[in-house]
Amino acid sequence: MVLSIKTLVIRSLAAVVLAFSLVACESLPLDQPVFGGSAVSDTPLVAEVQKALKENAQTSRLRIKVTSDEDVIILRGTVESDAQAFTAEQVAASVAGVRVVSNHLYAAQ
Numbered sequence: 001m002v003l004s005i006k007t008l009v010i011r012s013l014a015a016v017v018l019a020f021s022l023v024a025c026e027s028l029p030l031d032q033p034v035f036g037g038s039a040v041s042d043t044p045l046v047a048e049v050q051k052a053l054k055e056n057a058q059t060s061r062l063r064i065k066v067t068s069d070e071d072v073i074i075l076r077g078t079v080e081s082d083a084q085a086f087t088a089e090q091v092a093a094s095v096a097g098v099r100v101v102s103n104h105l106y107a108a109q
Contacts, residue, residue, distance in 0.1 A: 043068050049092045058087045064105065066092070071099040078108045 046068045053059045053066070062084060065076040073092050079085050085105035092101045 045071060045073065045095070045097050048095045049073050049098065052091050052095050053088060056087070056091045058084065059091055062088060064088055071097055072102055073098050073100070074102045074104065076104045077106075079105050080108060082107045 046066050049066050049068075053062070053064060062079055063077055064079070067074045067076070073095075075085075075088055075092060079088065085103060085107060088105060089101050089103040092098060
């Protein structure tokens with residue numbers, strides 16, 4: 001099977017683009033601590049949500065990664081039940097300044 005130079009160039013470029021895309025998509029691991037540490041954004045809104053989650057009896061022991069995109073709070077991680085995921089979402093939504101909560105919490109059932 002003989003490939004043309006054009007096909008080889010296109011495949012090579014596609015491989016390079018894919019490699020750069022994979023490097024650019026590197027993200028923080030979910031096992032980083034929620035409250036404090038360099039894995040969590042420093043924005044005041046994120047800090048307020050973290051504080052609210054820490055102070056709530058039902059969410060204080062959960063390991064939830066909290067980030068933000070403007071005034072949208074993003075929750076990520078694994079919790080024990082759907083009820084805990086819902087509670088964490090409600091706690092985050094109750095913080096002043098939070099417009100939307102994007103809940104990416106999954107129950108480890």
